[in-house]
Amino acid sequence: MSEALNTSWFDPGRVNLLVGLAVFVVFLVINISRARGGSEMFIRPLAGLKAVDEAIGRATEMGRPVLYLPGLGDMSEVGTLASIAILSRVARRTAEMGCDLDVPGYDPVASTIMDGAARQAYIEAGRGDAYRPGTVHYISAQQFAYVAAVTGIMLRDRPAANIYMGSFYAESLFLAETGNQTGAIQIAGCDQVTQLPFFVCACDYTLLGEELFAAGAFLGREPVQLATIAAQDWAKALAAAMVVVSLLASVLGHPELGQLLKTR
């Protein structure tokens, strides 16, 4: 239907989303204030992230590179943004340990940005001269062309550690299984729920769901970043509580609360 031209300045069907976003921002502000005030932010240990150091150390001892795959998303996908944050931390570690890093890129824009992020990480680690041009290199924006190239890299270069962080799709099992064949230690984090089972089967460590988004902050241990994870957890607790309350209300004959959570 060609809608009659809409001239309203607010969509009332989305007020609940606006309220939710405002609450999230309030949680963010509170926790950042707490972090700046010196409160300690506890983050439960994530085995997969603790293993990143172990993986990089292993690669350094073996004299083999670390392969970092940022996923098949472009810069509009949040998984790619999270991956860039993690890459900064991983690049810093590889710079400190003197280990080679290889980052085959899928998206040309993301590859350019990741190159800058990795280079900066090496400079901050005091090893700017050790950054090799071509560390981050664009392969192809075609899914299986990218997979063919990366599996070739795995089988030829035999990286000691494969780190998959970002948005992966049908190629996830392909990559993880090939990596497993080469004996590399594999750590994965993916925001595509459908691909998590494949990574769980084929990788040594898998970050589930929002652990991918917490990974950058966890590895950097900066208080303000950790504060954002705390805000995320508060929001999740609130969402869970609302689900339980609306469910109980529905059962008791008051489905209106559940209707409040619906949106257009």
Add this chain to the structure above:
Amino acid sequence: MALDRRIIFVLIFAATALPLLFPVNLPITPSPRVRAAFETVDKQPPGTYVLMSLDYEPDIKAELQPMSIAVLRHCFRKGLKPVVLTLYPAAPGLVERALAIASAAEGKKRNEDFVFLGYKSGSQSVILGLGESIRTMFPTDFWGTPLNKIPMMKGKNSYADFPLVINLSGSAIADYYIRIAATRYQRPMVLGATAVMATDYYPYLSSGQILGLIGGMKGAAEYEKLMDITGDARRGMDAQSLIHVTIAILVLLGNFALFASGGLRPMGSGGSREGTGR
């Protein structure tokens, strides 16, 4: 039990090839979701216009091409008028082929019984644009004929003119159609997706945002069964069945061997690798 990967690969190859060479025709019972999709299309009166977006590339053709052919044939049999488009650059060849097969099987003619608009880049912006003007998005059909010169397209220019939208997709394009066509423009919608992605859309089916869901090659085979046709999906189900049985047997054998060799020991807390089930 360590088994050379290559033996596993040979077994899988045999499990795929043998049923295709020697069909068994195992029974197929349509599931409620596919039946709902079928009935949604089936109850449309003859002459109803259907907007069909077929968005897949060669890599997932095995699941979605048979689905497209079955649904198109259903539309043709019911006398519906599908207007078909695609948002994937590599899809036009596949969609053209699906239309050729379906129209030949049901005796239908291009521009009289169906229109193929071709490919347009932009995904979300195209789906949004279809709500305003199809002609702005697709001034001509796939073969270059202006839409204004196609009798079947007379007076049809936006979602309002299509009582049913069908999207067969292997990607997040389905999410855009649900958000825009089904929710914002309130178009009844049927969805087809790959088997891996289909479970993501169960919540939309239970909320009523989509009226039917065809998942993967099995869903396509069920649709073919309801149509009483034998297409690639039904032929492929024998192979898929044998592959699944082969994998199940291999997994069980592996566990029996592990158990028999005393390899199964209870893991202590904080065991070596978390979250993998290995």
Add this chain to the structure above:
Amino acid sequence: MRNGPLLVTFAVGASLVAIFFIPHHKVQEAQSVLLDWANVVYAFALILGSLSLWASHQRKVFARAEGWIYSLVTLLALAFVTVAGTVQGVEEGTLVNKYYNMVNSPLASTMFALLAFFIASAAFRAFRARNAEATLLLGTAIVMMIGRVSVGEYLWHGFPPVTEWLLDVPNLAAKRAIALGIGLGAISTALKIILGIDRSYLGRS
């Protein structure tokens, strides 16, 4: 100057969030314009990416590094598609179109088909009853694998309803929970980028 990119990120990010809540037709048109700009940026980035691809493979060819022949093939293919596409276009019947249909598409389908073999080897290795959770995973996987295909129905008519229940109830519950977490994580990451808390994409900590 240092804060320029941060300001741009904030302005564009905050605008897009606001556009989501404002249905005014002029504002929605602005969103379409921004989406078109994103496509234009992507097109230019493809050129950058292709140049980077060319440079990296050219280095290998000149240095006669291991596997330089494959790099040469890559360079020749890149040159062919670029020149043929520029001269003839990419419509039906052109060289690029034929190349895509006869080489690229079958290769992509073949790669995808290899997944069947990889799933088998991954399942054989991963589904071991080492502990209670792994045994539950193993049992569920076997039931699902058999129940979702025709042979399951043939063996026992109860398989399809059981698998449907497994998909509809525990699977969907877990997926929704994970999706909820991912959604909140995505909001958190997006807000960090928009508000300038996370600057890793600028190459800064």
